[in-house]
Amino acid sequence: MYQIGNIYVITAIAVIGGGLFGFDISSMSAIIGTQQYRCYFNQGPHGPGYDDDPVCSGPKSDVQGGITAAIPGGSFVGALTSGWLTDRFGRKTSVQIGCIFWCIGSIIVCASNGIGMLIAGRFINGFAVGICSAQVPVYVSELSPPSMRGRVVGSQQWAITWGILIMYYISYGCSFINGNAAFRVPWALQMIPAIGLFVGCIFLPESPRWLAKKDRWEDCHNVLTLVHGQGDPNAPFVMLELSEIRAMVEFERANADVSFLELVKPKMINRLHIGVFTQIWSQLTGMNVMMYYITYLFGMAGLSGNINLIASSIQYIINVLLTLPALIWMDRWGRRWPLLIGSILMATWLYANAGLMASYGHAAPPGGIGNVPEESWEISGAPSRAVIACTYLFVASYACTWGPVSWVYPPELFPLRVRGKAVAITTASNWIFNFALSYFVPPAFVNIQWKVYVVFAVFCTAMTIHVFFAFPETSGKTLEDIEEMFHEGVPAWKTHVNFHRIRRAEVGDLNDKEQAMKFEENIDSANTVAKSG
Structure with a gap:
């Protein structure tokens, strides 16, 4: 069967899995403020079905938190399950399994006749997102050459931003439909990308490192030739990659007990801690x-109705556009500096918003602005415009730093033998905190109002310190080089990007002596690690 060999086309198809999560985010954010949604799922005194009733307040704040949190709750379970799925069936097949679950969940959500059915469908959707979000970064990182690994893995975040933007405008357009179709149509349309991803995966190659792990060395060599060798099985970089993979697989078989317990052993737990906190901090931003x-947020800043929805969409456009610089230059920038700069900038905008709200705002009337309890604080005039501007700046700061890097970084940290399981745990950490925050925030807006900004600003401050002292640089290194770096115990702040040399190796610019030395280094490092393990 025909297989696609261009890494950019492979990535474009694979990261549709990230777009599924983006579809969910914006379909909910665009819909929860509409009269059709609030009246159909209303828990106020007038009950459901009163589409023309102007006082429909929708689900209670804690129930809305539960509806929103159903996706990350399911994603937590899906991410943990994906480690077993990917080791048994392969990276590509695991993603296809996720597509099937997404379609099942979307059908249930679309047909929801009550809050319970809505939550159940969203939980199944989340299960699918958990599988795809955990394994797509693993899959593309194992296929991509080191000099563009950040670019292709970071495309997962770009796909999320595109999913958010596309579904937001679909949901916004559907908000003008009278009746339940206003939210059922966008929930049905979100099945289309999952179907496309399932079909597209048929034409993608399997991960060469997973094939090697299963002793399918001929298939592994063929995939490396297809993706990296432009049809030449003896291309220098193909042979270099094959030698590194073989050395690492042989070492791992001789010295590793491949189980989840491997991740908490002394030589692996530091990497697990870094990967887990990369995902936790990305949520706590x-x-x-x-x-x-x-x-x-924009309702509290004085925007309402269609103006609110249009203003909200601007942040999604910013998110899409500002992710691009990271995709283009992340492999030159590295991982550490974007994380450090991003957390500092986000803390700045969050502290600014908290100060503006506290200094120029006041409590909203009982029941919230426009009968929305979550809009519990009011600010107007020039300070409200400053709040909106800081919100846009916050999104821009995240989009080109933590957004893509948080997906790129964890798969790079782990050796082949535990990569699937490890990334499943790190991604599950993302989703369990996403679940907690989704559930926490609506009641928090009701109860602590503007102080929600302070909570997240403090988190951004803490993550800056943590990244500086604990997160090493992985850009510009092969996955096997990263293994060696951790075993040598190099302090995080002394690591740096090694982009140019790895790029020379990929294009075959290393001379024969350098190639031979590199090959011997791979074997020697594997033997050294074997003796120390």
């Missing part, structure tokens, strides 16, 4: 709060 509940 507060970015997904901005994505899910932006209409609440």
Whole structure:
């Protein structure tokens, strides 16, 4: 069967899995403020079905938190399950399994006749997102050459931003439909990309490292030739990659007990801690709060109705556009500096918003602005425009730093033998915190109002310190080089990007002596690690 060999085309198809999560974020953020949704799922005194009733307040704040949190709750379970799926069936097949679950969940969500059915369908959708979000980064990182690994893995985040933007405008357009179709149509349309991803995966090659792990060396060599050798099985970089993979697989078989317990052993637990906190901190920036509940934030800043929805969509455009610089230059910038600069900038905008709200705002009337309890604080005039501007700047700061890097970084940290399981755990950490924050934020807006900004600003401050002292640089290194770096115990702040040399190796510019030395280094390092392990 025909297989696609261009890494950019492979990535474009694979990261549709990230777009599924983006579809969910914006379909909910654009819909929760509409009269059709609030009246159909209303828990106020007038009950469901009163589409023309102007006082429909929708689900209670804690129930809305539960509806929103159903996706990350399911994603937590899906991410943990994906480690077993990917080791048994392969990276590509696991993603296809996720597509099937997404379609099942979307059918249930689209047909929802009550809150319980809506939550159940969203949980199944989340299960699919958990599988895809955990394994797509693993898959593309194992196929891509080191000099563009950040670019192709970071495309997962770009796909998320495109999914958010496309579904937001679909949902916004559907908001003008009278009746339940206003939210059922976008929930049905979100099945289309999952179907496309399932079909597209048929034409993609399997991960060469997974094939090697299964002793399918001929297939492994063929995939490396297809993706990296332009049809030449003896291309220098193909042979270099094959030698590195073979050395690492042989070492791992001789010295490793491949189980989840391997991840908490002394030589692996530091990497697990870094990967887990990369995903935890990416949630504690507060970015997904901005994505899910932006209409609440802008409602407090004095925007309402269609103006609120249009203003909210601008942040999604910013998110798409500002992710591009990271995709283009991340492999030259590295991983550490974007994480450090991004957290500092986000803390700045969050502290600014908290100060503006506290200094120039006041509590909203009982029941919230426009009968929306979550819009519990009011600010107007020039300060409200400053709040909106800081919100846009926050999104821009996240989009080109933590957004793509948080997906690129964890798969790079782990050796082949545990990569599938490890990334499943790190991604599950993302989703369990996403679940907690999705559930926490609506009641938090009701109870602590503007102080929600302070909470996330403090988190951004803490993550800056943590990244500086604990997160090493992985850009410009092969996955096997990263293994060696961790075993040598190089302090995080002394690591740096090694982009140019790895790029020379990929294009075959190393001379024969350098190639031979590199090959011997791979074998020697594997033997050294074997003796020390």
